Amino acid sequence: MLRTIGSTTERQGIDLLGAGSPWGQIEFAGLIAEGISHVSTPSHGGLLLSEENNVKVPEEWRRQGGWYEEDCEWSIGFTFLRDEILAGEDERSKSVILDGTVERTLKRWYPAIHHSYYGFDGVVESIKGKS
Secondary structure (H helix, E strand, O other): OOEEOOOOOOOOOOOOOOOEEOOEEOOEEEEEEOOEEEEEOOOOEEEEEOHHHHOOOOHHHOOHHHEEEOOOOHHHHHHHOHHHHHHOOOHHHHHHHHOOHHHHHHHHHOHHHHHHHHOOOOOOOOOOOOO
């Protein structure tokens, strides 16, 4: 379960609830792991990475401001921050890594990133237990 962020998050010391995002005003913010938040607006949402985490995404695939939309781009952040998410407390986020959802999403929508990260074009049969 995502831990709801109150008025301020340690991520960048900003108030996320009511703040602006690329998709509109934030109505919900949940902490996935340190410096990794999920945000929702009335129309859409996505992943927000701290500056420290966003630089872990290779520059050619990094999104400005650390914003990754919730339909497909989230898989980029989850791929490059896999260890941080698995070390966090959000079980749902861990499960989409361990059951292969992240990898399948990345392969379908961002095959070049998938190939670069995994070194091949196939899908890993099972990534459970990998770290």
